[in-house]
Amino acid sequence: MKYLMMDWFGKFKCIGGTCPATCCGGWRIAIDDKTREKYNELKEAGDELFSGYSCDEGGNIQLLGEKCPFLTEDGWCNIVNKYGEEMLCNTCKIYPRVSNVYGDVNECTVKISCPVVAEYLLSEEEIAFIYAEDDKEEQKECDYVIYDGYSHARCYLVDLLQEHRQYPLTGRLFLMLDLNYKLEQLYKGGQFTLEKVDTLLALFGDAQYLEGVCSQVQELNKNLEIKRKSVIELFQVLFRGDAMLADRKMDSELRMYLQCIERKPEIFYRDYGAFSKFCGEHERVYENYFIYQYFIHIIPNHNKVLTWRMAVVELCYIQLMAMITWKKEKKLDTIQYRDIIVSVAKRLEHSDKKNEQRNRSIIENGFEDIAPLWMCLLV
Numbered sequence: 261m262k263y264l265m266m267d268w269f270g271k272f273k274c275i276g277g278t279c280p281a282t283c284c285g286g287w288r289i290a291i292d293d294k295t296r297e298k299y300n301e302l303k304e305a306g307d308e309l310f311s312g313y314s315c316d317e318g319g320n321i322q323l324l325g326e327k328c329p330f331l332t333e334d335g336w337c338n339i340v341n342k343y344g345e346e347m348l349c350n351t352c353k354i355y356p357r358v359s360n361v362y363g364d365v366n367e368c369t370v371k372i373s374c375p376v377v378a379e380y381l382l383s384e385e386e387i388a389f390i391y392a393e394d395d396k397e398e399q400k401e402c403d404y405v406i407y408d409g410y411s412h413a414r415c416y417l418v419d420l421l422q423e424h425r426q427y428p429l430t431g432r433l434f435l436m437l438d439l440n441y442k443l444e445q446l447y448k449g450g451q452f453t454l455e456k457v458d459t460l461l462a463l464f465g466d467a468q469y470l471e472g473v474c475s476q477v478q479e480l481n482k483n484l485e486i487k488r489k490s491v492i493e494l495f496q497v498l499f500r501g502d503a504m505l506a507d508r509k510m511d512s513e514l515r516m517y518l519q520c521i522e523r524k525p526e527i528f529y530r531d532y533g534a535f536s537k538f539c540g541e542h543e544r545v546y547e548n549y550f551i552y553q554y555f556i557h558i559i560p561n562h563n564k565v566l567t568w569r570m571a572v573v574e575l576c577y578i579q580l581m582a583m584i585t586w587k588k589e590k591k592l593d594t595i596q597y598r599d600i601i602v603s604v605a606k607r608l609e610h611s612d613k614k615n616e617q618r619n620r621s622i623i624e625n626g627f628e629d630i631a632p633l634w635m636c637l638l639v
């Protein structure tokens with residue numbers, strides 16, 4: 261088997277007891293059938309450890325409050341302590357690792373909903389990729405035209421984000437969304453061929469084209485009124501269809517802020533004007549964010565919807581929360597930024613099904629085109 265790994269994957273090590281945001285709580289933990297059976301057997305056999313254990317109808321472990329019932333006071337896992345890691349369910353064995361297999365290529369990374377990984381994102385080190393091979397004979401069904409086409413596009417995007425910093429970040433991000441939109445059109449229209457993708461990439465590789473697009477969108481990006489309206493509209497769509505985002509403390513803070521900038525546009529102009537200067541000093545974080553997202557999501561896999569729009573939504577969410585904190589506390593340190601990333605990513609990256617719904621809803625409500633979506637990028 262061949263492996264394409266983001267360098268974060270090899271670097272990652274769980275810090276367990278000292279983790280500031282354990283993955284053993286705050287969201288649903290799905291238990292696979294085999295593990296559920298094993299746990300039920302242990303419970304029936306009278307194992308004290310499993311006496312309070314049960315699952316809900318969706319196959320998720322019943323939490324104690326917000327936490328997994330097996331979580332110890334010092335942040336480790338009682339199942340691992342007693343039986344070793346082998347006894348864990350697949351969710352807990354794998355998290356935060358992600359492995360997408362296309363044919364005989366296994367693409368591996370780790371998720372930013374884990375604070376250790378969020379710190380890699382904030383470290384501002386350029387993401388690197390590692391290629392390896394072993395003797396495993398595993399294969400998964402794969403449409404190689406789609407995989408190769410999207411892989412070419414991904415190489416282009418990594419190069420654009422990492423190597424072409426002579427173009428402004430907002431311009432490069434517009435090009436990134438535009439390319440994805442055009443690929444999506446080819447894909448949806450049954451026109452996705454390697455020739456067509458390469459023709460598109462040749463256009464996106466043309467320096468004159470890049471300069472032209474970047475200078476046009478720079479002008480558009482200065483229109484803070486369109487930006488403000490796009491952000492408000494995006495969250496109205498998101499909150500309207502999403503009960504899950506309704507009651508949390510963090511979301512209520514966000515709602516209040518959105519209501520405030522709806523009534524008083526000048527507050528948004530002032531806050532964003534000042535915050536964007538801070539963001540301008542951390543371009544690498546935003547480049548890495550999209551490289552991370554594209555590495556996981558760019559290739560349509562098992563008929564999943566494309567989630568590049570949700571990557572924009574997630575970053576907008578993170579940036580708004582960061583802006584609110586920064587305004588309130590007159591600073592934003594790495595720990596605060598990390599905790600915001602973890603908290604938003606935990607909420608939005610948790611469920612593919614939910615993301616499909618959100619994705620559909622924003623497409624149907626004015627965010628199919630890239631311009632309004634791109635205006636929501638508060639970087």
Ligand code: SF4
Nearest residue numbers: 274275276279283374
């Ligand atoms: S969130 Fe990450 S560091 Fe924290 S316990 Fe889970 S895997 Fe370990």
